[in-house]
Amino acid sequence: MKRISVAAAACLVTSVVCAQSSVTLFGVVDAAVTYTTGSGPASTSKWQLTNSANSFSRLGFRGNEDLGGGLSAGFWLEEGLQNDTGTGFPGNTNNQLNGTAGLGTLTFNRRSTVSLTSSTLGELRLGRDYTPTFWNTAIFDPFGTGSGIGANQLYFSGLGGLTAPTGTRASNSVGYFLPPNLGGFYGSVMYAMGENISNSTLPPATPGAIPVPNQNDGRYGGVRLGYQSGPFHVSIATGLTTYATGDLRVSNLGASWTFEQLLGLRVMGEYYVESLGAVDGKGALVGFILPVGPGEIKASYARYVRKPVGNVPDPTSSKLALGYAYNFSKRTAVYATVARLTNSDGASQALAGASTSPNHASTGGEAGMRVAF
Secondary structure, eight states: EEEEESSSHHHHHHHSSOOOOOEEEEEEEEEEEEEOOOSTTTOEEEEEEEEOOSSEEEEEEEEEEEETTTTEEEEEEEEETTTTEEEEEEESSSSSSEEEEEESSSOOOEEEEEEEEETEEEEEEEEEOHHHHHHHHTTTTTTTTTSSSSSSSHHHHHTTTTTTSSSSSSEEEEEEOOSSOOEEEEEEEEEEOOOTTTTTTOOOSSOOOOOOTTTTTTEEEEEEEEETTTTEEEEEEEEEEEEEOOEEEEEEEEEEEEGGGGTEEEEEEEEEEEETEEEEEEEEEEEEEEETTEEEEEEEEEEEEEOOSSSOOOHHHHHHHHEEEEEESEEEEEEEEEEEEETTTTTTOOOOOBBTTTOOOOOEEEEEEEEEE
């Protein structure tokens, strides 16, 4: 991590009072060799060099200026990296499917915010940022926010997960975070705009049909409340994104407990419910992280059920993952993960890179290295 003093040099050559400022360059580079395969007549397999299997690769800049009187101003610019190909990830301009921009180029898609923070009143944050519901998915999963084969099945299968414009982040957002001195309680709210014009409509489904107004498409509102003290951590969050074709609702509850008397074993779980229009989904995840010397063992089991419209079976997918990471230092680690994903009632989910037949399984393994700076 490289810290560059911005104000110090100016203060040396001027007689004015200067607030202390700093800018930090930070990032992660993570790569893994991955093999995934499906089963059944429609299955495929694949060898890949993947990125972000342990922690998302990224490059970022953040800065803070002390304004005095308990106030500070800050900025945060962070872009995702696909270091296996040297490309970036797309952002989204309006929290809608038609807002995807910057595919393959380096964009500050992960976070792009400016903020004003008071030690007593909390933080006001403007820009593109994590949605409140995504925080629980990231924190209460043993495999964190990586995109490897062990990552959260609820997030990768869910209606409001990876493929949803607001499943991870929201653009054009205004967020507020409670101050950190509330005896373990914390919370945040977010409102984000879709930025459509007032007379915006969807194209008519058939010639002569009445256009459907969609000026509120991409409007997001969410809230998260939590409590963390000692070994216990619990958090609940909910969010709503408005679409003329059917609103997206996501709610989740996460909790963890650290057993210091059991080598620091941390047990965690998440319960997740969602809907997109008339289609519902729900799921649950349980897992643990067990420190072992300079490394840690991770394991999780997740089950996700999609509930389509009509009297039809509910496609169900379940994933079991087991991994180990060895930390050479605070910044450098090597890791390996194995996972098996099973399907029933018509589901055909597969581990990334493979495809599998309905009601069949997908398996895979990966080994890689992560360096943070």
